[in-house]
Amino acid sequence: MRSETPTPTPLTCVDLLDELAADPDAVLAAPARVHVAECLRCQAEMANYRRLRRSLRALAGTPVAVDPTLEHDIQLVLDAHDGRLSRRVPGYAAATLGGLAAAAGVIVLATRQRRGARLAG
């Protein structure tokens, strides 16, 4: 026959899953503290959550590879918002634009020469 007065159920590892994930350094309530003090698994889990937290924090300081054209693209977006042509032409674009300009010059020149030849003829 069961007793009428409820006795506190001892905590299990599953009961502490969220608590340990929330903050492995938090001061635990008494029942949780009792469990962790006797449970090697929860102690290891707490230690691993601490390692995880340190490792995640360290990620913020690690550089990622950034395409050198990104800064220029951001400036273009801002220039477009300001309603002005970009004042900045990156090296690769300058070379391309230079090539295009040279090609356009050749075309204009050739057209003029053809027109001149037709007028002369």
Place this chain on the structure above:
Amino acid sequence: MADVTAAPRRLRIVTNPSRNPDGVHGSNLSDATMDELVLRAVAGEREAFDEIVRRTHRDAFGLALRLTSDEEDARDVVQEAYLRAYRSLDRFRGDAQFGTWLYRIVANCASTATGKRRRHRHEELPDESTFAETRPDHDPSLHADVVDLRDQLDGAIRDLPPRLRSVIVLRDVYDLPHDAIAEELGITVSAAKVRLHRARRRLRERVFPLPGEELHAI
């Protein structure tokens, strides 16, 4: 949680003179502190904002890349974020760190972008899905190499569903407070915490598994 009220980390500023070797933008800008640049940008000086972009876009891209897990999406997010920041400079309150403010804008833009992509591609993994690849031979204690651990963490973060990835990146990597995360992601603080704990558990199980967990899908 003990760390909820911790002050958000400043945006990491790297001032490298070699990035402006021709001095096109003037020494007064390249020598200015971030606070000075922000003040000048708020006052309408476009060149000051350009200098801010120059100094901060790498960090902003790093955050966007971790949130979207896609380089092209991250580029779009960063461009959109700087445009939003530029347009709303007058609403920037000087009592907040500019870096934190920018991170929040990046987070908001990334949330919108990943939401759009998800709706478009119908590709989000359900929260209880398993990782495609489990690594039973994996034991960080045997691979003390920091770079290796960093790569494993970045890989595990990439494999998280976007809704979990965003909260753990913003909270545990970039140190944004819960209320800011909830606001930028359009969820409640308690929902953000639930997602955070779930994300931590998955990462912990994958990167720092306990004995017996190695073979389990997460």
